Amino acid sequence: MLQNLVRDFAEREVMPRSAELDEKAEFSHENWEGMARLGLTGIGVDPAYGGSGGGFRQSSIAIEEMARADVAASVTLAAHLGLGLETIARFGNEEQKQQYVPSLASGKGIAAWALTEPGSGSDAAAMQTTATRRNGSWVLNGSKQFITNAEVAETLVIFANQDRSIGYRGVCAFIVPAGTPGMQINPQHNKMGIRASSTCEIVLDDAEIPAANLIGEPGMGFRYAMDILDSSRISIAAQCVGIGQAALEEAVRYAQLRETFGRPLAHHQAIQFKLADIATGVHSARIATMHAATLRDQGLPFINEASMAKLLASENCNKAAYEAMQIHGGIGIFKESRIERIFRDARVTTIYEGTSEVQRMIIARQVLGQYPV
Ligand SMILES: Cc1cc2nc3c(=O)[nH]c(=O)nc-3n(C[C@H](O)[C@H](O)[C@H](O)COP(=O)(O)OP(=O)(O)OC[C@H]3O[C@@H](n4cnc5c(N)ncnc54)[C@H](O)[C@@H]3O)c2cc1C
Structure with a gap:
């Protein structure tokens, strides 16, 4: 239901203007207002403060679908929801929540x-x-x-x-x-x-x-910041799943349209194997992300799983974009192919909200603590 709602909006209103916004490097208030209209800007926020309710599973679905259509729009939403708004909603006092959260949750303001x-x-x-x-x-x-x-x-x-x-x-x-x-x-x-x-x-x-x-x-600010980053990594993992999904769809589509040596690319086993690897990467990243989101929503320990999901999903979406571009051949590096933008958009995901090296440090610390000798 939520997925269909966001996908429909993203395909109808967001995708058609993505290439131009990217070219002009222009923030889209229309995209933001559309997300606000659907209630996405208040996902995970208590309805008592004007939020849409739900938790990290719902925000992951929304962010994945937005990223599938337009990664820039999804990072705007992820930073608003998972970082700025979440910090006030989670650690702010009653007066601060009353004063700041309703405007942000409604999408009137951005965090x-x-x-x-x-x-x-x-x-x-x-x-x-x-x-x-x-x-x-x-x-x-x-x-x-x-x-x-x-x-x-x-x-x-x-x-x-x-x-x-x-x-x-x-x-x-x-x-x-x-x-x-x-x-x-x-x-x-x-x-x-x-x-x-x-x-x-x-x-x-x-x-x-x-x-x-x-x-x-x-x-206590550093503690709050680290707590926020622990959970916001789930949002970035979801964004990466959306990027991987977009790369997969572009690769599958192109492989069936383009012919070489008298048959579609998709009939060559080497290309089929690439498609299988991309699909498997996207699927495993989605499962890892939803698992971390579910643990977080249920109040269970989730930090290790969130780091693993972010690490896996960000590295996978870069691999997916790389292989999808390879399947496109020369046309893939031109802006007229969507994969060119997906490839560029994917790159930052192993860097922000904790680099891959930082995720490995977190995971290694947990693993070493879990199995002491
Ligand atoms: C587009 C974009 C949006 C962003 N949005 C926000 C935002 O909204 N709010 C915010 O606060 N920040 C934001 N950031 C910052 C982002 O989180 C940082 O860029 C990121 O944490 C890495 O920090 P750095 O760039 O200073 O790299 P550095 O910390 O200088 O790291 C450089 C390299 O060294 C590696 N490295 C560092 N230390 C170690 C170590 N001990 N062992 C092994 N390797 C190591 C890193 O993994 C990295 O590969 C954003 C960044 C970008 C690019």
């Missing part, structure tokens, strides 16, 4: 989430941005980079350290409304993929926010 800095990505605890108490407010100084949605966001969650001498134990999370004086948002242009998504640098120069905008306890 962004800023952890990464020029000097700290994988090693997020090394952040340099500072938070200082001044006259009953918090004052933020520093800079963030690669922040999805920042330019179009109504509300940003920003992490900053109140005492760098104690490392990650000094990190705090703040709600920062768009337009806060002292906060400058600079779009970062010229990405190779997901070009129609917004990616920005944020410069904080004495950006003053009310004391009431601190999320949860001071010094």
